[in-house]
Amino acid sequence: MKTYPIPMVPGPVVVPDAIRKVYLDAYGSGDLEPEFVELYTRTQRRLKTIFNTRDDIVIMTGEGMLALWSALKSCLVPGDRVLTVATGVFGYGIGEMAQSLGADVKTVGFSYDETINDMARIEAAIAEFKPRMITAVHCETPSGTLNPLEELGRLKNAYQIPLFYVDTVAGAGGVPVLADDWHIDLCLGGAQKCLSAPPEMSFLSVSPKAWEIIDAVGYVGYDALNPFRQAVENRYFPYTPNWQGVAALYVAAGLLLDEGLENSFNRHDRVASRCRQRLVEMGIDLFPAAGAVPSPTVTAAKIPQGLTWETWDRRLRDAGLVVAGSYGPLAGKVFRLGHMGTQADPDLVDQALDVIAGAL
Ligand SMILES: *Cc1c(COP(=O)(O)O)cnc(C)c1O
Secondary structure (H helix, E strand, O other): OOOOOEEOOOOOOOOOHHHHHHHHHOOOOHHHOHHHHHHHHHHHHHHHHHHOOOOEEEEEEOOHHHHHHHHHHHHOOOOOEEEEEEOOHHHHHHHHHHHHOOOEEEEEEOOOOOOOOOHHHHHHHHHHHOOOEEEEEOEEHHHOEEOOOHHHHHHHHHOOOOEEEEEOOOOEOOEOOOOOOOOOOEEEEEOOOOOOOOOOEEEEEEOHHHHHHHHHHOOOOOOOOHHHOOHHHHOOOOOOOOHHHHHHHHHHHHHHHHHOHHHHHHHHHHHHHHHHHHHHHOOOOEOOOOOOOEOOOEEEEEOOOOOOHHHHHHHHHHOOEEOEOOOHHHOOOEEEEEOOHHHOOHHHHHHHHHHHHHHO
16 A cells, blocks of 8 residues: 655544544443443533533534534425525535435535635525525634634524534634534534544534434434433444444544644644745745635645646645645645645645745
C-alpha cells in the first residue's frame, strides 16, 4: 500500500499512535459487560464537554454521514417543513436528503464561497415558513468555510422552532461548538476529522425536545436513534457494541481535553492563518470570498491557472504531498489542505506549503 509523507486530506486524518494502540487492543463482548457501558458513558461525558452541552450523546458505529441521515430519518415525517440554510455542498445536500424523505424543504441559499450573512433574509424565511426543523452546516469542508451559528440559534429560539440540526463533523474539536448556547437540538460529529480517530464512528447530541419528536415519529431501522435513548439504562444496544471504535473515540476525546480545548482552537487558528498567508504570498487565490469566514480546520484554494486538478494532484503526489480536490460545482476548481486534528501541525503544514511552492 502506498503511503505519503505529507498527508493533508481533510479527513480521514492521520491517526496518532495512542489511538491506534487502543483501537487494536480494545477487546470485549460488548453488551454483556458492564465495562462497555462504563466506557460508553465516559466517552459520552467527554463528547458533551467538546459540544458544551448537557444534552444526551448518542455514539454510533458508522461514518459521519450516518449521523446526518440518522437524525433526519429519526425526526422527520413526510410533509414536515424543513428550512435549510445552505452555503455549500453539505448544506445544500442536507436539504436534498430531507426532501428525499418527503419533507417540504425551503432553502435559504448562499453561494459556495460565502458564509451565513443577511440574517434579515433568514429571519423572514423562518417567520413565513414556520419550519419544524432548521438545518445548517458549521464547517463547510468542501468550501473551507466556517458558518457562524450563534445568530441562527437565537432566531431558532425566538421563533420557537422545534429542531435545530447542525453538522459540525469537521468543526468539533478544532473550533468552539456551543451546542446549548446556540440552541442546537441535534449536533452532529464524526471521529475522523478533528478528533483524529479511525473513520468509523459518529456521534450526536440529542435535546429533550428532539427525543420527544423521535419517540413520536417512531422510525425503525439500523440507523434509528430511538433504541439509543435507553441503551445505557437497559444495558442493551441496538447492535453489538463496537469496543474498538468507542475506545478509540474515548482516547481521541481525552487527548483533546488533555491538550485543552482552547489550546486546540488556538493551534488550529495559528496553522490555518499561516497556511492562508503563505498560499496568498505564492499568488494562489483562496476560495472563500472576501468577507466570508475561512475555516480554521481546512483551507480551500483555487487550482493554479492553466492546470487541471489531475495535473496539480499528480505533481503534489510525486513530491509526497496528498491534498484533496473538491465536490459538486467546486470539482476541478478547488483543492484543499486539511489541517485538522493531528494535521493541524505547523511543521507538517510548512512541509506541505514548501511542496506547493516548488510545484508552481
Ligand atoms: C466529513 C464530513 C461529513 C461526513 O462525511 P463522511 O463521508 O461520512 O466522512 C459530513 N459533513 C461534513 C461537513 C464533513 O466534512
